Amino acid sequence: MKNTSIWINNREKSSQTIKQDMEVDVLIIGGGITGLSTLLELQNSNLKTILVERNTCGYGVTFRSTAKITYLQEQIFMNIRKTSYENALLYLASQIDAVNWLKNIVHSYHIDCDLKKVSSYLFTNEEENVAKLEAEYNFLSQNHVKVKKTKLEGINNILALQVDDSYTFHPLKYINHLKAMFSDSIYENSKVTKIDKKDGYYYSSVNNLQIKSKYVVLASHYPYFLIPFLMPFKSHVETSYIGAKRVKQCLDISAINIDKPCISMRYYDDGNNCYLIYLYQSFATCNIKSIKDNFDELKKLQKFDYMWSNKDIITNDYIPYIGCIYKNDDTFLIATGYNTWGMTNGTLAGKILADIILKKDNLYISLFDPHRHINLNKIVRLPIDLGCNLKAIIKSSKGNVNNSKVIYTKKDGRNVAIYKDEKEVEHIVLNKCPHMKCGLVFNEVEKTWDCLCHGSRFTLDGKCIEGPSYFDISFK
Secondary structure: OOOOOOHHHHHHOOOOOOOOOEEEEEEEOOOOOOHHHHHHHHHOEEEOEEEEEEOOOOOOOOOOOEEEEOOOOOOOHHHHHOHHHHHHHHHHHHHHHHHHHHHHHHHHHOOOOOOOOEEEEEEEOOOOHHHHHHHHHHHHHOOOOOEEEEEEEEEOEEEEEEEEEEEOOOOOHHHHHHHHOHHEEEEEOOEEEEEEEOEEEEEEEEEEEEEEEEEEEOOOOOOOOOOHHHHHHHEEEOOOOOOOOEEOOOOOOEEEEOOOOEEEEEEEEEEOEEEEEEEEEEHHHOOOOHEEEEEHHHHHHHOOOOOEEEEEEEEEEOEEEEEEOOOOEEEEEEEEEEOOOOOHHHHHHHHHHHHHOOOOOOHHHHHHHOOOOOHHHHHHHHHHHHHHHHHHHHHHHHOOOOOEEEEEEOOEEEEEEEEEOOOOOOEEEOEEOOOOOHHHHEEEEEEEEEEEOOOOOOOOOOOOEOOOOOOOOOOO
């Protein structure tokens, strides 16, 4: 078994890195689906645009995705409808548009990414949730969605909803194709460590060099450089556990339930083997008791060939933040908080961000505005999200108290964590996340150091591979 995402088998060589000072119109920070979608949307403009990625494009959250392209998204519409039917309807329209945009991009640019049309299912196996699915059916059918009530074969369920205009794909093949198309504008292994603004321009420090730009698009998973935005008050981080196993037959379906624990599934044919990709359980990161125990729960279900985890940002009103970070200033933009649906929302974000920069009208700008009005969902969720963040900070201070292979100590006057691998080689890192100084726990399945507070992740020897931290924790 490989303790990594199934998509990693298609890794490509790194692109160029930043080697000199530059001046551009737009600087995009982050090489996942959001960053590359934004770059794509700006290519036909007169704006000089570049994208910088601290590691390799697609190797953050994107390659850990189950890569489903659907608008049938668990309880999203139910949650949004609690405070605004109009917002739920607009969000539905945005996701249908995003599915079609992504499909059209694949076809227009002849991208070989295993795009496959599938039937998408939303199901329950609990009597108490049948009424919720009935309400969801009414919402969708009343708003011209071709949906039907059925049962999903091969899995326990009382009722399922089915739509047929959904897709699955290979996220890294998609990213790598876009990366090849715009290789002259992409710089990998180029880490931004500081952003200053002066005289109407941004000055970003990258690899000890400087990029001057009129616009900055922060397309990282968890936004950084944004202390005034107070993300911990507006969201929490959720961790999911995923496995992929060879099966005899690929079915043209994807599915997710509305019960607990969360179950999500799809199939993938790599040309040689057929795989079932199966997600089991999602936890607010603050409630994780043991990373290894959660992987062990997944192992009990199937014998997987691949196993990995993913982190998602859940916003307190269930709508992503896409747009201007500062009021009345369209020069610094973000996209984050996709509530586990990054493939559609990352594509949608690219369109919205580009339209803001190009001063074009876009139906969805106000819905996703980071400064949208406070509603009941935000009021209810704010203390819950804040409590979850505080709980994560407290829990992280204890480290891996039950892991005999991890030692927390001081070395050269600094607090460090030491992990001994199977060959008794010591891997020493600083034991605090540089983002907000939360303690780190060792993920012994994927062999990474993880921050329970906001999702930063580091390699065995301390290289930052996932933010919001933008510094390493290597001990030197």
